[in-house]
Amino acid sequence: MKKIRYNSFIAKLLWSEYNTITLAAWVCTKYKNKEEMPQRIRNHECTHARQWVECMLSSGVVIWALVLFAGISALWFALSFISFYILYVLEWLLKIPFYGKNAYENISFEREAYACENDNNYIENGDYFEWIRYILR
Ligand SMILES: [Zn+2]
Numbered sequence: 001m002k003k004i005r006y007n008s009f010i011a012k013l014l015w016s017e018y019n020t021i022t023l024a025a026w027v028c029t030k031y032k033n034k035e036e037m038p039q040r041i042r043n044h045e046c047t048h049a050r051q052w053v054e055c056m057l058s059s060g061v062v063i064w065a066l067v068l069f070a071g072i073s074a075l076w077f078a079l080s081f082i083s084f085y086i087l088y089v090l091e092w093l094l095k096i097p098f099y100g101k102n103a104y105e106n107i108s109f110e111r112e113a114y115a116c117e118n119d120n121n122y123i124e125n126g127d128y129f130e131w132i133r134y135i136l137r
Contacts, residue, residue, distance in 0.1 A: 003049055004042065007032050022048040024056075024081070044117040051109050051131055052084040058129075059083035084109070091135070108134040 005011075008028035014021060020029040020041055027045040031037035060080040066072045079086070088109055095103040104110060111134035116122040 001026075003027060003046065004029065004034075004037075006034070006037070020045055022052070025049045025053050039120055040117045043120060043122060044113045046123050047113040047116060047126075048109060050123060050128075051112070054129055054131075055084035055087060056080050108132065108137075111137060 003025065004027040006029055008030070010023065010028040011019065011021060011030045014030070019031060020027060020037075022028070022045045027042070027049055029037055029041075029045075034042075057080075060077060063072075063076045063080055066076065067074050088107060091107045091109075092103050095106050099106045105114065108131045112131040115134070116126060119126075
């Protein structure tokens with residue numbers, strides 16, 4: 001399954017000012033094809049897709065340990081699929097008092113994606129969990 005879904009019906013549901021959304025590990029865009037979509041946007045959204053995978057896998061390992069050693073229900077694994085969004089919203093809420101309407105741009109996931117969106121080799125060469133370094137920058 002391809003990471004980027006061009007001409008996506010999901011993206012067409014977005015309000016007009018937005019062209020692209022990353023849902024889990026997939027990028028849904030209104031752009032018709034690779035040539036039409038700017039590379040900068042592709043880099044930005046693919047960084048979010050990687051962040052989602054990092055959060056899903058790392059939270060899954062923690063939940064797996066809790067299932068094995070603390071006896072919690074395996075239903076908690078469902079949280080790993082939304083762990084990226086939980087952290088994203090939590091950080092946004094925590095940064096509102098400091099950044100106000102600019103809190104969104106200062107979420108660590110966004111800081112990493114914006115900082116590296118012009119680097120066409122970032123997905124290949126960037127470190128995993130790099131967004132952690134952007135939490136307090
Ligand atoms: Zn973004």
